[in-house]
Amino acid sequence: MALSHLSSTRSNRLLRPLAAAASSLCRPISTSTEPLVIETSIPFTPHKCEPPSRSVETNPQELLTFFRDMATMRRMEIAADSLYKAKLIRGFCHLYDGQEAVCVGMEASINKKDCIITAYRDHCTFLGRGGTLLEIFSELMGRQGGCSKGKGGSMHFYKKESGFYGGHGIVGAQVPLGCGLAFAQKYNKDENVTFALYGDGAANQGQLFEALNISALWDLPIILVCENNHCKDVNLFLLLDFLRLFFTLLLLWNRVLNGWLFGRWHGHC
Amino acid sequence: MWGIVGQRACRHGSSAMSLQVTRPVIHALRSFSTAAKEMTVRDALNSAIDEEMSADPKVFLMGEEVGEYQGAYKITKGLLEKYGPDRVLDTPITEAGFTGIGVGAAYHGLKPIVEFMTFNFSMQAIDHIINSAAKSNYMSAGQISVPIVFRGPNGAAAGVGAQHSQCYAPWFASCPGLKVLAPYSSEDARGLMKAAIRDPDPVVFLENELLYGESFPVSAEVLDSSFCLPIGKAKIEREGKDVTITAFSKMVGYALKAAEILSKEGISAEVINLRSIRPLDRATINNSVRKTNRLVTVEEGFPQHGIGAEICASVVEDSFEYLDAAIERIAGADVPMPYAANLERLAVPQVEDIVRAAKRTCYRSSSLAATA
Numbered sequence: 328m329a330l331s332h333l334s335s336t337r338s339n340r341l342l343r344p345l346a347a348a349a350s351s352l353c354r355p356i357s358t359s360t361e362p363l364v365i366e367t368s369i370p371f372t373p374h375k376c377e378p379p380s381r382s383v384e385t386n387p388q389e390l391l392t393f394f395r396d397m398a399t400m401r402r403m404e405i406a407a408d409s410l411y412k413a414k415l416i417r418g419f420c421h422l423y424d425g426q427e428a429v430c431v432g433m434e435a436s437i438n439k440k441d442c443i444i445t446a447y448r449d450h451c452t453f454l455g456r457g458g459t460l461l462e463i464f465s466e467l468m469g470r471q472g473g474c475s476k477g478k479g480g481s482m483h484f485y486k487k488e489s490g491f492y493g494g495h496g497i498v499g500a501q502v503p504l505g506c507g508l509a510f511a512q513k514y515n516k517d518e519n520v521t522f523a524l525y526g527d528g529a530a531n532q533g534q535l536f537e538a539l540n541i542s543a544l545w546d547l548p549i550i551l552v553c554e555n556n557h558c559k560d561v562n563l564f565l566l567l568d569f570l571r572l573f574f575t576l577l578l579l580w581n582r583v584l585n586g587w588l589f590g591r592w593h594g595h596c
Numbered sequence: 597m598w599g600i601v602g603q604r605a606c607r608h609g610s611s612a613m614s615l616q617v618t619r620p621v622i623h624a625l626r627s628f629s630t631a632a633k634e635m636t637v638r639d640a641l642n643s644a645i646d647e648e649m650s651a652d653p654k655v656f657l658m659g660e661e662v663g664e665y666q667g668a669y670k671i672t673k674g675l676l677e678k679y680g681p682d683r684v685l686d687t688p689i690t691e692a693g694f695t696g697i698g699v700g701a702a703y704h705g706l707k708p709i710v711e712f713m714t715f716n717f718s719m720q721a722i723d724h725i726i727n728s729a730a731k732s733n734y735m736s737a738g739q740i741s742v743p744i745v746f747r748g749p750n751g752a753a754a755g756v757g758a759q760h761s762q763c764y765a766p767w768f769a770s771c772p773g774l775k776v777l778a779p780y781s782s783e784d785a786r787g788l789m790k791a792a793i794r795d796p797d798p799v800v801f802l803e804n805e806l807l808y809g810e811s812f813p814v815s816a817e818v819l820d821s822s823f824c825l826p827i828g829k830a831k832i833e834r835e836g837k838d839v840t841i842t843a844f845s846k847m848v849g850y851a852l853k854a855a856e857i858l859s860k861e862g863i864s865a866e867v868i869n870l871r872s873i874r875p876l877d878r879a880t881i882n883n884s885v886r887k888t889n890r891l892v893t894v895e896e897g898f899p900q901h902g903i904g905a906e907i908c909a910s911v912v913e914d915s916f917e918y919l920d921a922a923i924e925r926i927a928g929a930d931v932p933m934p935y936a937a938n939l940e941r942l943a944v945p946q947v948e949d950i951v952r953a954a955k956r957t958c959y960r961s962s963s964l965a966a967t968a
Contacts, residue, residue, distance in 0.1 A: 442704070476737035485736040492703050492740070497727050503693050504728055507700015514656070514682065514706060537693025544688070 357387040393435065397427040400451040403460060407450065407467060416467045419496075420481050423451040429554055430455045433522060440517065442490040444505040445524040447482035448554075449494045452524070456491035458484065499532030501525065502551065506538040509549035520548040528559035632813040640782035640814070641671045641803065644789035645709060647821045649679055652707060655793055658685040658698060659711025659748075668713050669749065669808055695721035695746075699728045699798075702744040707793060712748035715764040715802065722767075729798040730773030745792045750778070750802035751845065751896045752944050758932035763897030765844070768800040769874040769906070775827055776874040778802040780848040782812040784871055787825030795827065802873075804845045830877035832884070836866035839890040839954045842881055842907055844870040847894045847945065854950035863958055873903060881907060882915045889920040890957035894950055899927035924953035 364382050371378035404424035411420040423430075426448070433443070434455045445452050450463055458474060466473025467481055474484050475494075483494040492508060495501040505523025512519050529535060530553060542549050635643075649655045656679075661668045663676040663686040676684040687694040691712065698708040712718045718725065725746060732740045751763040769776045775797055779785040785803070792799040817823060833848060834855050843851040848869045855865040866884050870877065885891050891911055893904030904925040911923060929943040955961055 444700070474737075475735060475739075478737050479735040483735040485739045487703075487736075487739045492700075493732075493736070495728070497723055500696060500723060500728055503696020503724065504700035504703065506693075507697040507702070508704050509700075510697055511701040511704030511706045514701070515704075534692040534696060537688075537690035538696060540688060541690065541693050541697060545685070 356391065358391075359387045360389075362386055363390070389435070393431050396431050396434075396455065399460075400424070400427040400431075400454060403454065403463065404450065407464075410464075410467065416481065417469070418480055419447065420467065421448040423448050426554055426556060427451055429524075429552070433552070437522070438519075439489045440519045442492055442505070442508045442512070442519070442521040443524070444492040444501045444508060444521065445494070446498060446501050446526065446529065447494070447496050448526070449482065449484050453484040453486060453491060453494070456486050456489040458486055458491075499525065499529035499535050502529065502532070502535045503538035505551070506542045506547055506549050509542065509547040510545070513546075513548055520550055522550050522552055524552045524554060526553065526558060527555045530555075531559075632815070633819065634811040635782040635814045635819075636809055636811050637779070637782050637785045637803070638669070638671055638808040640785035640812075641789055641808075642673060642675075644786045645672065645793070646675060646678070648790055648793040649675065649683065651821070652793075654705065655707040655709065656683040656685065656701075657709045657711070658687055658694060659709075660687055660689055660713050662686060662711050667711075669805060671803075671808070672711070691717050691720035692724065695724040696728065698744055699724050699742060702729070702742045702798075703732070703740055707743045707745075709745045709747060709793065712746065714753075714760055714805075715748050715750040716760050716762055718746065718748070718764060725768070725774070725798070725800070726771055730771050732773075733797065734773060741796045742798045743796045745789075745795075745799045745801055747789075747792075747801035747803060749805035749808075751804055752928070752933060752940075753805045755935060755937065755940065756933075757935045761933035763802075763895065763928070764800075765802055765873050765895070765897060766902045766906075768802075769876075769903065770901075771874075773798065774874060775799045776802065776872070777827065778844040778870065778873055780807070780833075780845055780869050780871070782814050783818045784825065784831075784869070786814070786818055787823055788827070788871060790824045791827050794824065799827075802845065807846055807849075810849075825871070828872045828875040828877060830871055830880040831869045832866060832880070833869045834865070834867040836864040836888065838864045838888055839892060839957050840866045840868060840881070840884040840888045841892045841894060841950065841954065842868045842870055842904075843894040844873060844903065845896070847896055850945065850947050851894055851950055853947045854954065857947065857951050858954055861955075861960075863954060863960070865954055870903075876906065876910065878910045878914065882911060885911050885915050886918045889918055890954075891919070892924040892926060892950065892953045892957060894926045894945060896928050896944055899925060899930055902927050921957040921959065924957055926950055926953050 362384055363386050364384050367381045367383065370381065401424050404422040407416060407420055408422060410416045430452045443452060443456060453474065454463060461472060462474040466475055466477060466479060466484060469477040469480070471477055474486065479494065482496045485491060485493045492504070495504065502523050502525055505521050509521040512521060525535065539551070645657065657672060657675060662672045663681065663684045666673040672684065695710055698710040701708050729742045729744055732742055750765065752761040765776060765778060768774055775795060777788045777792055777799060779788045789801065792801050833852060836855065841851045841855065848867065851867045855867050858865045866888055868881060868884055893907045895903045904927055908923045908925060926945045926949050928945065931943060933943055934940055
């Protein structure tokens with residue numbers, strides 16, 4: 328599809344022969360709605376529950392919408408990265424590239440009355456809930472057209488009418504808040520659930536366990552989704568350790584070199 | 597509804613009687629053919645919460661011991677029986693967790709009343725109060741509103757020590773996005789609690805443990821279920837012309853006693869019950885200072901960066917030329933609350949401190965000969 332677009336713009340006249348050749352080589356994109364059953368590759372490890380079925384029914388058209396969404400998200404995050412390096416996005420900018428499948432997969436099985444709440448890596452989740460690229464980039468750059476009118480920034484995207492409750496800057500805070508959303512759904516007798524997303528860093532937070540405890544006691548319709556992107560693992564102290572190791576090795580190499588060059592080792596004069 | 601109201605505790609000994617002596621003239625003007633009804637602050641809060649829960653099914657209560665135990669201070673007595681465990685929830689001792697859950701429920705449109713056993717424990721949950729509740733409306737450009745009430749006793753009690761005696765009014769009042777209320781009388785408790793529950797923004801409601809048992813006269817208007825006080829308006833408890841004394845919560849009672857003592861010495865003090873710490877009623881305070889030209893601020897909490905400091909700044913900014921004397925700031929001692937009774941008494945403002953401060957502003961300190 329991208330290639331055919333390329334061949335139609337006037338400015339790409341030079342590329343037209345190339346595009347024509349390319350389009351004859353690529354397969355036409357299927358819009359088939361024939362059901363397709365896919366078996367997920369990794370088995371579930373259940374704990375005190377029945378694992379869900381690994382077979383998922385879908386169709387080529389749906390799969391391609393997933394791909395399109397994920398590709399859009401990927402390009403969006405890469406563009407945001409460039410804007411951040413150009414200092415057009417200030418402060419914080421946490422990117423979700425590599426994790427797109429999580430929010431796209433979730434969206435495929437829920438509706439807009441189910442609630443999603445996440446931490447600050449929220450650009451793609453917001454897009455998945457119905458946000459537009461214009462709203463996202465405007466907000467990231469602090470413009471009025473942003474989803475929070477420029478007052479929130481990267482970490483504070485919200486879309487209440489689609490059940491997206493942010494966008495939170497404090498690690499782990501979104502988990503009790505998500506349990507609160509689930510509480511409200513149960514209180515109102517909605518037949519809906521809340522997804523509270525968190526990461527490997529927030530998994531250490533005490534309030535997560537407090538909220539989990541209360542959710543179990545009160546039987547709340549909450550689903551906690553841990554996205555382990557190992558971000559917690561790369562931190563300043565780890566970096567310092569690597570630096571220390573590097574300089575130790577450098578020093579050692581320096582000594583070895585000196586020893587060999589200036590014959591401090593026996594065997595050379 | 598009035599059944600709960602009817603369960604008023606009978607008068608508590610000396611505290612009520614001394615209050616009757618200092619009751620402002622205003623209440624006497626509300627004359628009835630029968631004796632004025634009295635109500636404790638505890639019953640005022642209970643009835644206000646009860647009526648609001650009855651009127652709006654979205655209002656629910658959560659906190660430690662609010663249900664089965666009838667409330668740690670019996671403020672929520674009878675509510676579990678009346679509304680059931682779906683609306684009156686006993687939580688485990690996990691302030692961070694249940695406050696977050698309360699705020700999340702408010703995001704979704706419910707109206708939680710979250711009780712802290714004392715506001716000292718709100719520190720465990722302060723991230724959710726400030727970052728999740730107070731700031732969300734602004735950060736989301738109005739999309740998310742948080743109609744939550746955080747309530748509980750604040751400030752010094754009696755002999756509970758340093759970790760259970762701090763006043764948190766300055767901490768919460770400094771944060772934009774919050775409303776902070778501090779009732780004194782039963783009328784304040786009823787009216788402000790109802791206003792807080794109906795308000796679409798997060799409200800921190802600072803009660804006082806020692807005031808729960810005190811009785812105040814209440815008019816028929818106050819007892820009506822639609823009674824509500826405006827947020828952001830202070831009340832002039834006693835009119836005067838020589839010195840303005842501002843106070844909130846328990847200190848209003850002390851200020852009124854001090855005003856009575858001062859009146860015998862020829863100083864007419866105007867006592868302002870702030871009621872609302874944020875937004876602060878700067879207009880009422882400044883108008884009063886422009887009339888009296890002298891100001892004494894009274895609070896129970898620590899002096900640095902306290903409520904008195906903010907009032908001083910406001911008056912200096914708006915009414916500097918009207919001041920005839922330096923502003924006096926009476927606050928608790930700048931020390932963690934001691935346990936020993938004599939030290940505790942020294943760490944909290946007393947009536948004599950307020951009287952002395954007022955006299956200092958009138959250049960009538962006791963070292964000079966006291967002529968009328």
